[in-house]
Amino acid sequence: MMAENTIAAIATAPGEAGIGIVRLSGEKSIHILDKIFKPTKKNSIRDYEPRRITHGKIIDPDTQKIVDEVLVTYMKGPYTYTAEDVVEINCHGGMVPVKNILDLVLRQGAFMAERGEFTKRAFLNGRIDLSQAEAVMDIIKAKTSTGFDVALNQLEGSLSNEVKAIRHDLLEVLAHITVNIDFPDDDIEELTYDKLEQDSIKILEKIDKLLDTAHTGKILKEGLNTVIIGKPNVGKSSLMNALLKESRAIVTDVPGTTRDIIEEIISVKGIPLRITDTAGIRETEDVVEKIGVERSKESFNKADLVIFILNASETLSIEDKEIMDKLQHKETIVLMNKTDLPNVIDLDELKELLPGKSIIPISVKENKGLDLLEDKIVNMVYEGKVQRHEDSLVTNARHKRALEVGKTSMEEGIEAIRSGLALDFVEVDIKNCWESLGEITGDTTSEDMLDRIFSSFCIGK
Numbered sequence: 090m091m092a093e094n095t096i097a098a099i100a101t102a103p104g105e106a107g108i109g110i111v112r113l114s115g116e117k118s119i120h121i122l123d124k125i126f127k128p129t130k131k132n133s134i135r136d137y138e139p140r141r142i143t144h145g146k147i148i149d150p151d152t153q154k155i156v157d158e159v160l161v162t163y164m165k166g167p168y169t170y171t172a173e174d175v176v177e178i179n180c181h182g183g184m185v186p187v188k189n190i191l192d193l194v195l196r197q198g199a200f201m202a203e204r205g206e207f208t209k210r211a212f213l214n215g216r217i218d219l220s221q222a223e224a225v226m227d228i229i230k231a232k233t234s235t236g237f238d239v240a241l242n243q244l245e246g247s248l249s250n251e252v253k254a255i256r257h258d259l260l261e262v263l264a265h266i267t268v269n270i271d272f273p274d275d276d277i278e279e280l281t282y283d284k285l286e287q288d289s290i291k292i293l294e295k296i297d298k299l300l301d302t303a304h305t306g307k308i309l310k311e312g313l314n315t316v317i318i319g320k321p322n323v324g325k326s327s328l329m330n331a332l333l334k335e336s337r338a339i340v341t342d343v344p345g346t347t348r349d350i351i352e353e354i355i356s357v358k359g360i361p362l363r364i365t366d367t368a369g370i371r372e373t374e375d376v377v378e379k380i381g382v383e384r385s386k387e388s389f390n391k392a393d394l395v396i397f398i399l400n401a402s403e404t405l406s407i408e409d410k411e412i413m414d415k416l417q418h419k420e421t422i423v424l425m426n427k428t429d430l431p432n433v434i435d436l437d438e439l440k441e442l443l444p445g446k447s448i449i450p451i452s453v454k455e456n457k458g459l460d461l462l463e464d465k466i467v468n469m470v471y472e473g474k475v476q477r478h479e480d481s482l483v484t485n486a487r488h489k490r491a492l493e494v495g496k497t498s499m500e501e502g503i504e505a506i507r508s509g510l511a512l513d514f515v516e517v518d519i520k521n522c523w524e525s526l527g528e529i530t531g532d533t534t535s536e537d538m539l540d541r542i543f544s545s546f547c548i549g550k
């Protein structure tokens with residue numbers, strides 16, 4: 090099933106680089122290449138076997154000007170990334186060669202690929218399912234190697250296989266029901282309802298098991314929004330630096346903002362902590378005012394985790410207590426820093442002020458207690474539910490919703506079975522569940538939804 094248009098896009102990131110790649114996919118790929126490529130050793134690209142890289146020059150057929158010296162590969166469908174004919178032109182890196190070659194192939198009849206269109210074609214042509222296509226994007230966007238592992242796992246079909254297995258079970262139940270609707274028999278019916286209930290409960294349990302991985306999966310993929318809070322001089326920056334040093338972290342300035350919101354991503358045993366901080370606020374002396382500043386308020390409200398730092402060598406101040414008041418409904422880890430100095434904080438009083446919060450004594454200066462902090466974060470994230478990150482199968486909010494909707498249908502189905510409702514009612518619920526789960530693999534996903542999903546991809550993917 091070939092799409093009509095041959096599409097083209099720059100596949101590599103913009104900017105200075107060793108090599109840049111322009112990729113084409115579709116029936117006319119080779120035809121277009123033929124018009125603009127002059128191989129060094131042969132007369133035509135067709136003289137070469139597919140999947141062999143070929144040296145030559147891209148020449149503008151209108152002006153006969155050399156556009157660049159390149160290596161090209163053509164791959165014959167259907168055994169390619171998109172399952173269509175694919176051509177990749179490896180030119181010199183940098184903005185000019187890729188842009189000129191893209192312009193040239195567009196002039197020769199290729200269409201500019203939409204975001205995610207190569208991967209969309211791989212999906213539409215049946216090479217991968219929807220959750221695998223989404224995994225490609227997660228791979229590109231991964232911020233830690235654990236996040237990457239989870240996405241690669243999904244690309245390999247870990248989630249798809251689970252979902253397919255559940256949908257298979259659902260079909261069996263549906264077949265069972267159909268037989269009973271078509272050949273109703275009172276004697277068998279008693280038995281059937283019992284078996285039906287058991288089978289349905291088993292399916293529900295499988296859905297629940299998948300849903301249990303969603304909490305961890307989301308964090309591994311998107312990171313834990315974290316705010317470090319504490320009055321001036323308690324050691325916030327020191328803690329950040331200490332964590333950064335241990336994590337070989339990826340530091341990013343979020344582009345498009347006025348430099349004042351800085352987000353740093355720290356990897357704590359593979360868990361990405363997205364630490365947002367507002368640079369300007371650091372200069373304000375007044376802690377209450379700090380929290381009052383709109384932006385820090387926002388990041389505080391949004392935070393999944395608050396790390397609150399106290400200075401163990403100073404008695405609790407009003408500022409400390411004002412921060413504590415705001416922590417009640419927040420997942421918080423309390424750090425008593427500077428424990429290398431004489432401790433003057435009354436631990437019992439502190440525990441009373443911070444009911445239910447974990448309090449960890451540390452000394453950033455002497456590098457003590459940081460491992461306890463890291464362990465605490467790891468435990469919080471995994472919640473004792475998922476043991477290894479490989480088991481985090483659900484990482485995507487869309488998949489989670491589909492599972493939740495499927496779960497509700499299944500629960501309604503079981504309820505209908507228990508109330509002894511007619512099989513037609515049960516059938517509807519189970520069918521609904523089957524359809525919801527099909528949205529994960531893309532079997533029952535609407536056109537609109539597909540457009541929405543792929544439009545969030547990178548250009549050239």
Ligand SMILES: Nc1nc2c(c(=O)[nH]1)N(C=O)[C@@H](CNc1ccc(C(=O)N[C@@H](CCC(=O)O)C(=O)O)cc1)CN2
Binds near residue numbers: 167168170177216
């Ligand atoms: N140059 C280049 N590098 C790349 C990609 C690419 O498209 N081009 N990829 C893009 O993301 C990734 C590799 N992913 C790919 C996945 C499947 C196929 C593919 O041709 N699959 C066929 C044939 C397999 C075979 O028989 O050898 C298939 O599954 O039918 C190619 C690349 C990473 N590196």
Ligand SMILES: Nc1nc2c(ncn2[C@@H]2O[C@H](COP(=O)(O)OP(=O)(O)OP(=O)(O)O)[C@@H](O)[C@H]2O)c(=O)[nH]1
Binds near residue numbers: 319426427429453
């Ligand atoms: N003795 C001791 N000093 C520490 C420790 N951690 C940090 N400090 C020192 O405390 C001072 C303040 O540390 P910072 O990390 O700048 O504190 P901060 O909370 O970021 O300060 P502000 O940016 O003003 O809010 C520095 O001189 C650090 O060297 C510790 O565990 N023990």
